[in-house]
Amino acid sequence: MTESPQQTLDDATAVLRSALAGDGDAVVGAFDAVVDRSGLAGAYGVAWCLAATMVGEPVPPGTCALDFPGIDEADYDTRWVARFVSAYANADADTGEALFGAAVADGLLPDCLLTLAGSTVATLRSRAG
16 A cells, blocks of 8 residues: 555654654654555655655755765664665665665664654754754
8 A cells, every 4th residue: 555645744744753752662653653554665655755854955956975984884774874865865766765675674674764763853953953
């Protein structure tokens, strides 16, 4: 079942509200509810929406690097978020899907999604302040 764009936005809003409140369990629970309702495709849609929130509109011109200085020393979830958001900024859905699939295969998707939600909140806070 494919989610509607409004459902995806509503789910992303629920994830962000939980992340803003500092409730990691609720962030994971919100993603779990999406997976229960719409499968991994639904969770991917919410993650892509969070990446869009981080990048902002309009998408900056040019390309974004998928690798950064010191990225190989970062934790898996941090590397994943940097590369996933870069894939979004580059309009590279194939890479985004590959990264998502790799996190699933590695059993680390929940950690990656939690870090993505936290990074999105940090980005929003830095823009506001």
